[in-house]
Amino acid sequence: AQSVTQLDSQVPVFEEAPVELRCNYSSSVSVYLFWYVQYPNQGLQLLLKYLSGSTLVKGINGFEAEFNKSQTSFHLRKPSVHISDTAEYFCAVSDLWGYALNFGKGTSLLVTP
Amino acid sequence: KAGVTQTPRYLIKTRGQQVTLSCSPISGHRSVSWYQQTPGQGLQFLFEYFSETQRNKGNFPGRFSGRQFSNSRSEMNVSTLELGDSALYLCASSLGGTSGGIPDTQYFGPGTRLTVL
Numbered sequence: 001a002q003s004v005t006q007l008d009s010q011v012p013v014f015e016e017a018p019v020e021l022r023c024n025y026s027s028s029v030s031v032y033l034f035w036y037v038q039y040p041n042q043g044l045q046l047l048l049k050y051l052s053g054s055t056l057v058k059g060i061n062g063f064e065a066e067f068n069k070s071q072t073s074f075h076l077r078k079p080s081v082h083i084s085d086t087a088e089y090f091c092a093v094s095d096l097w098g099y100a101l102n103f104g105k106g107t108s109l110l111v112t113p
Numbered sequence: 114k115a116g117v118t119q120t121p122r123y124l125i126k127t128r129g130q131q132v133t134l135s136c137s138p139i140s141g142h143r144s145v146s147w148y149q150q151t152p153g154q155g156l157q158f159l160f161e162y163f164s165e166t167q168r169n170k171g172n173f174p175g176r177f178s179g180r181q182f183s184n185s186r187s188e189m190n191v192s193t194l195e196l197g198d199s200a201l202y203l204c205a206s207s208l209g210g211t212s213g214g215i216p217d218t219q220y221f222g223p224g225t226r227l228t229v230l
Binding site (some may be wrong): 034036043100102105 | 117146169215217218222
């Protein structure tokens with residue numbers, strides 16, 4: 001089964017510092033990976049996705065992620081965070097048929113001044 | 114282009130009642146998926162519809178059902194509500210196809226917050 005594990009439930013970081021949110025995946029076949037962000041009382045917004053091709057994926061709001069097949073990871077990074085990046089971040093993998101997403105438990109990013 | 118819309122945004126029901134939630138996808142999208150989000154279980158897939166047909170279903174009891182109309186709008190229904198059904202219900206839409214096996218991206222609505230008392 002396609003699944004992802006988010007290794008950190010909470011990540012506190014100071015404003016303008018770099019951040020990495022970790023995600024490992026489990027899959028025996030081709031894998032399609034996504035990062036979504038959820039701001040308080042809102043739905044999910046797509047940050048970026050890896051479908052194929054270049055392993056370094058750039059997304060919105062200055063985020064990027066690297067697909068690492070040997071380490072089965074898809075970590076999300078940002079070189080300098082802002083207060084407004086405070087939110088819940090979800091890593092997800094598409095199921096075998098592409099009709100459903102299997103989500104990790106989420107990582108709460110808290111950016112403080 | 115308008116995004117995915119969900120109505121109502123908030124609902125309060127009592128145990129034993131039933132509830133219907135509505136989702137309007139992005140124009141041109143033919144697939145609608147539903148997810149349940151709770152603090153304990155996280156985000157869980159409920160079911161997916163494409164061209165009025167259910168293509169995939171998650172591991173939820175039969176009290177949870179859905180349907181899709183010819184204009185791609187979708188509804189989900191929960192009968193005999195339980196306290197544990199309190200959750201944020203998210204709807205997502207996509208074009209619905211797979212290009213060479215690569216899935217289309219899902220775009221989410223703001224959700225319906227259901228509280229069961």
